[in-house]
Amino acid sequence: MSAPAPTERKPILILGVGNILLKDEGIGVHIAERLQAVDLPDEVEVLEGGVLGVDLLEHMEHREKVIIIDAVQGDMGPGTIYRLTRKEIEMGENRCLSSLHEIDLPYVLNVGDFMGHYIDPVIIGVEPKDLSVGLDLSPEIEALIPKVVDLVMKEIGQMN
Amino acid sequence: MAAAKNVGFAYGFNVHNEDASIHPRPDTDDIPEAGHLTRDVIYGSNYVASHIVHLYHLAALDFIDPAAAGLDKAPFCPSHAPDQSDPLYPYYYRIPTAMAGSGSAGTYNLNVYLVAQYVIALKIRRMCNQITAIWGGRAPFVQGLTPGGAATSVSQDAIDKTREILYEGGVGGTPASPAPGTILSFVGQPTDFALWVADGADPAKLPIIGDVSPGAFGGTMLFDTVAVAMFYPEYFWYGNAYERFLAYGVFEKGDLSNPDERLLRRGRKIGGDKYPGTPNPLAVLQQNVFENVANSYYTYQGTQWKQPLSGETTPEPRKTGAYSWVKSPRYKDLSDPDWGTPVGKPGAVPYEVGPLARMQVNGDYYAGFLYDFYTANSVPPVIPVGPFAGVTFPRYGDPAPNLNNIFGTGGMNIPLSGTLTWPDLNADPYNLTYVGGSALDRYAARQLECWKVANAMVGWLNRLEAKVGQATSKTRTPPGDRFYRKSYGWTEAPRGALGHWMKLGTNGKIEKYQCVVPSTWNASPKDGLGIIGPAEKAMTQMFVPDINHPLEVLRVGHSWDFCTACAVHVVKRKKGGKREEKVVNIDPTHL
Numbered sequence: 001m002s003a004p005a006p007t008e009r010k011p012i013l014i015l016g017v018g019n020i021l022l023k024d025e026g027i028g029v030h031i032a033e034r035l036q037a038v039d040l041p042d043e044v045e046v047l048e049g050g051v052l053g054v055d056l057l058e059h060m061e062h063r064e065k066v067i068i069i070d071a072v073q074g075d076m077g078p079g080t081i082y083r084l085t086r087k088e089i090e091m092g093e094n095r096c097l098s099s100l101h102e103i104d105l106p107y108v109l110n111v112g113d114f115m116g117h118y119i120d121p122v123i124i125g126v127e128p129k130d131l132s133v134g135l136d137l138s139p140e141i142e143a144l145i146p147k148v149v150d151l152v153m154k155e156i157g158q159m160n
Numbered sequence: 161m162a163a164a165k166n167v168g169f170a171y172g173f174n175v176h177n178e179d180a181s182i183h184p185r186p187d188t189d190d191i192p193e194a195g196h197l198t199r200d201v202i203y204g205s206n207y208v209a210s211h212i213v214h215l216y217h218l219a220a221l222d223f224i225d226p227a228a229a230g231l232d233k234a235p236f237c238p239s240h241a242p243d244q245s246d247p248l249y250p251y252y253y254r255i256p257t258a259m260a261g262s263g264s265a266g267t268y269n270l271n272v273y274l275v276a277q278y279v280i281a282l283k284i285r286r287m288c289n290q291i292t293a294i295w296g297g298r299a300p301f302v303q304g305l306t307p308g309g310a311a312t313s314v315s316q317d318a319i320d321k322t323r324e325i326l327y328e329g330g331v332g333g334t335p336a337s338p339a340p341g342t343i344l345s346f347v348g349q350p351t352d353f354a355l356w357v358a359d360g361a362d363p364a365k366l367p368i369i370g371d372v373s374p375g376a377f378g379g380t381m382l383f384d385t386v387a388v389a390m391f392y393p394e395y396f397w398y399g400n401a402y403e404r405f406l407a408y409g410v411f412e413k414g415d416l417s418n419p420d421e422r423l424l425r426r427g428r429k430i431g432g433d434k435y436p437g438t439p440n441p442l443a444v445l446q447q448n449v450f451e452n453v454a455n456s457y458y459t460y461q462g463t464q465w466k467q468p469l470s471g472e473t474t475p476e477p478r479k480t481g482a483y484s485w486v487k488s489p490r491y492k493d494l495s496d497p498d499w500g501t502p503v504g505k506p507g508a509v510p511y512e513v514g515p516l517a518r519m520q521v522n523g524d525y526y527a528g529f530l531y532d533f534y535t536a537n538s539v540p541p542v543i544p545v546g547p548f549a550g551v552t553f554p555r556y557g558d559p560a561p562n563l564n565n566i567f568g569t570g571g572m573n574i575p576l577s578g579t580l581t582w583p584d585l586n587a588d589p590y591n592l593t594y595v596g597g598s599a600l601d602r603y604a605a606r607q608l609e610c611w612k613v614a615n616a617m618v619g620w621l622n623r624l625e626a627k628v629g630q631a632t633s634k635t636r637t638p639p640g641d642r643f644y645r646k647s648y649g650w651t652e653a654p655r656g657a658l659g660h661w662m663k664l665g666t667n668g669k670i671e672k673y674q675c676v677v678p679s680t681w682n683a684s685p686k687d688g689l690g691i692i693g694p695a696e697k698a699m700t701q702m703f704v705p706d707i708n709h710p711l712e713v714l715r716v717g718h719s720w721d722f723c724t725a726c727a728v729h730v731v732k733r734k735k736g737g738k739r740e741e742k743v744v745n746i747d748p749t750h751l
Binding site: 072082089 | 282
């Protein structure tokens with residue numbers, strides 16, 4: 001998967017990330033799928049990021065706005081919906097990877113900084129209820145999809 | 161973001177586990193040659209990506225001096241890093257910050273060079289993923305593997321695009337002289353460092369920090385691997401497991417009816433020394449693979465040593481005495497002198513899997529390989545730089561160095577806290593001799609395998625090209641309606657031997673499905689005989705001068721390239737502080 005050349009990139013990227021094999025962990029991807037069925041303005045690109053890690057970096061570069069949808073642990077209870085910027089998330093400043101399998105969104109943003117691409121995404125997150133193995137969202141989380149979609153639409157200026 | 165469980169997870173789980181499970185019986189499959197070759201290109205590009213990512217993006221930062229490279233933030237400056245004022249700093253970080261050279265700069269900072277290589281490696285691994293996607297449909301979650309072969313058809317277009325990325329680079333590069341910026345150019349040659357040394361070890365002749373462009377000297381993965389190893393040679397003695405290596409084999413070649421005819425053959429090897437004659441590994445038999453859960457959070461009914469076909473996975477998070485979610489796979493070989501230790505008890509032996517195991521089994525790597533390789537290339541097999549300069553590359557059985565002569569009163573005179581003194585690693589309680597199974601052997605074998613596989617891809621592409629437009633371009637044989645009540649599939653993930661075992665019930669449904677994966681072999685806990693796993697064993701016999709900065713443990717641990725912590729990655733909201741102002745909780749819809 002290669003990103004288009006910087007000049008051909010749409011200014012707004014909506015990126016749904018997460019692991020769809022672990023129920024609510026995949027909320028971001030489920031939302032991205034939903035948005036792909038919506039008639040969006042020309043300047044918006046929707047991408048399912050899955051678990052691609054640093055491969056997502058080139059897709060986030062050279063955009064005016066990046067909106068990431070992901071599972072968020074905010075300790076305010078399952079089903080809480082968050083809108084966060086990178087100042088408001090744990091960026092793992094002192095972390096040391098014990099395995100390459102620990103690469104996560106903050107790591108990718110940190111590498112982006114180092115590469116000269118400071119990315120300051122808006123993160124729309126949902127606190128998961130169930131992270132066990134399964135392709136489906138919990139019913140309670142699934143029910144939140146319209147709300148999250150509305151929030152993303154607001155974020156791209158499509159709704160008031 | 162369940163993100164980035166990275167390449168390793170993606171490939172290990174999606175390419176190789178699929179493959180293991182879709183071979184109905186690995187010894188009698190009838191995949192056409194083009195199918196084998198297509199799979200090999202998919203795996204090969206995956207191996208190269210995985211090994212490059214491991215070296216640069218996981219391991220290198222354990223060795224690079226973060227402060228000297230101007231890196232003051234994550235992920236380059238983790239919490240375990242000692243402060244620059246720490247007296248031990250020159251012991252922890254040895255890559256020169258001001259190496260004298262002939263060029264205009266006078267002195268050169270090799271750490272800056274290596275960090276630049278980290279960035280270039282990000283791009284190269286992405287190019288590897290592009291090849292995976294050309295042949296596997298997409299990357300990293302390949303969908304191009306099917307029972308009976310591969311889903312992709314062989315086309316000249318795919319071959320041309322792959323060669324472009326691999327070595328042509330838009331300027332007609334060749335395998336022998338790959339274009340700058342291509343995969344083969346970045347991987348380089350095992351002689352790269354030796355040539356630089358023979359030329360005078362002049363940092364001014366390194367790209368990025370010196371006066372030359374990539375390709376003259378350095379700028380390659382193999383240069384970097386050897387260069388870093390030269391500054392940390394005591395790790396040739398740290399990190400040994402059991403000198404037991406196991407591989408299922410991967411990359412078909414030649415006679416496809418013979419499953420052992422592979423680029424990296426199947427087998428076991430006991431002992432890290434060179435094969436006395438031609439490589440002659442011991443057999444691997446599926447019925448000799450056993451698992452035990454004595455110290456794992458699982459319970460077994462009945463016998464406590466189970467073959468995968470009768471395996472069980474019943475979690476018990478509160479099991480008394482357990483300390484790991486990993487089971488203990490062991491291989492039973494009655495002729496192995498260590499079998500059943502402690503003596504008299506039934507049991508089996510821990511085996512190491514992964515690139516070092518594959519290369520050892522294949523005869524491509526052994527204790528003293530670097531010594532022989534340098535000698536064969538007419539370069540003195542002697543460390544040319546750093547605190548160990550002048551020390552000869554070790555061969556099997558060579559004694560470990562006396563650290564006091566390097567870092568203690570006999571050398572750099574770095575003070576240790578309290579009553580600690582720099583030990584002689586060749587004396588009690590260490591008594592270390594070189595056996596070819598160390599942390600550095602693991603790093604070296606992984607990158608040499610990367611080189612071997614990257615270059616083998618050239619031949620695979622040539623063989624595929626000869627089939628374009630021919631009847632032999634068929635990549636798949638429909639598997640037909642054969643069913644086996646019990647079956648297993650074996651392959652090699654980048655991290656090592658991967659096996660799946662499956663049993664069908666009488667109704668044709670899958671009754672049992674057990675996976676024994678590479679990191680389970682390597683990271684397994686103590687078994688029911690009290691024998692610790694290979695990686696646990698590798699953590700013993702090390703001198704750790706400051707427990708607050710256990711970089712030694714980290715370096716040995718990373719040498720295994722574990723596949724762990726794959727599960728859940730959520731973004732964590734910052735705690736405390738002015739939460740109301742900083743966090744806009746716009747829709748607190750609690751359930």
